[in-house]
Amino acid sequence: MRAEELKGHLDAVLLAALEGGPRHGYAVIEALRQSTGGRLDLPTGTIYPALRRLEQAGLIAGTWSVVGGRRRREYRLTPAGVQALSGRRAAWRDFSAVVTAALQDKVCPSPSPA
C-alpha cells in the first residue's frame, strides 16, 4: 500500500504504532512494517513531519535521549493521544463495515425470459 492510499489515516496508524510503548521514528516504521506484514510502503522520511504534527496537536510527546553517541527523539502517546486512537479505531470500524457491505459481491438474478 502506497502513502497516498493511506491519506487521512496516517495519524491513526502512527498513534497505533506507539500504542505498545515509546518509539523513535525508525522504530515506528519498523513496527508498522511488522504489524502489516510489510505491506505498508511509506517513504520513511515522511513519518517525521507527521510525528511533529501529532506532537503539536498534543497527541504524542517527544523526548530526547542519547544512543550510541547520537541524539534520538522518542515519542509516546499522551492521554489525549490514547483517547484519539480509541476514537479513530471506532470510526474506522464503522467506515470499514459500511464500505465492506457496499462492496460485497452480490449475485445478480438473471433476467427472466420474456
Added chain:
Amino acid sequence: MPESEPGLIRGYLEVLAGQLPGPIVEELSDGLTETHRSYLARGLSPDAAAEAAVAEFGSAEEILAGFARVNPARRAARRLLGLGPVVGGCWVAALATSRAWPGPTPARVVLGLLLVSCIGLLAVAALRRRYRVAFYSGIAGCVGFAALDASLIVGVLVVAGVASWVTAVAVAVSSARIAFCARVAVVSQQNT
C-alpha cells in the same frame, strides 16, 4: 552521522540542514543512520546500503515540503492573518465609539507602521516554503502583534481611561491574541 558514512548520506543531510533547524536534522540523521544500518545488516555494501536508505527515506524535497506544512509558525501566521480583520474591526469600533485614539500622532504612526510590518512578516511566514524563513518571520510577526495589542490595551485603558463594553470586547480579543502568540512561541521553541 559519523565521518565514515557514505558521502551520499552526508550530502543528503547537508541539503536538509540548509533549511531545517538542527534538532530536526539530528532526528532525521538518526533515522537515516538506522535505515542505512538495516541495509548493511542485509548484506549490502556501504554505498549500496546508502543508496537504498536514501531511496527509502524519500526525496529531500518531499521531506522539506512535509516539514513546511507542519511549521508551527507558518500555521500560526495563517490563523493570525485570517483573524486579523476581526481583531482590527473590534478596535476600530472601540476607538471610533470612544473617540479615544491612543497617544499623540507620532505614537499612532509608530503603531501603524508596527501593524504593517507585522502583517508583512506574517505574510512571508504564511507563503514561504523555506522552513527557517517562515519560522523566524512568523515568530517575529507574533511578537510584533503581541506588542501592538499590549500597546493598544495600555493606551486605551490606562492612558485614555476609556471603559465601555465595545472597548471591553476589543481588549478581550486582543488579550486572546496575546495568549495565542505566547503559546505559538512556546510550541515553536519545543519543536525546534
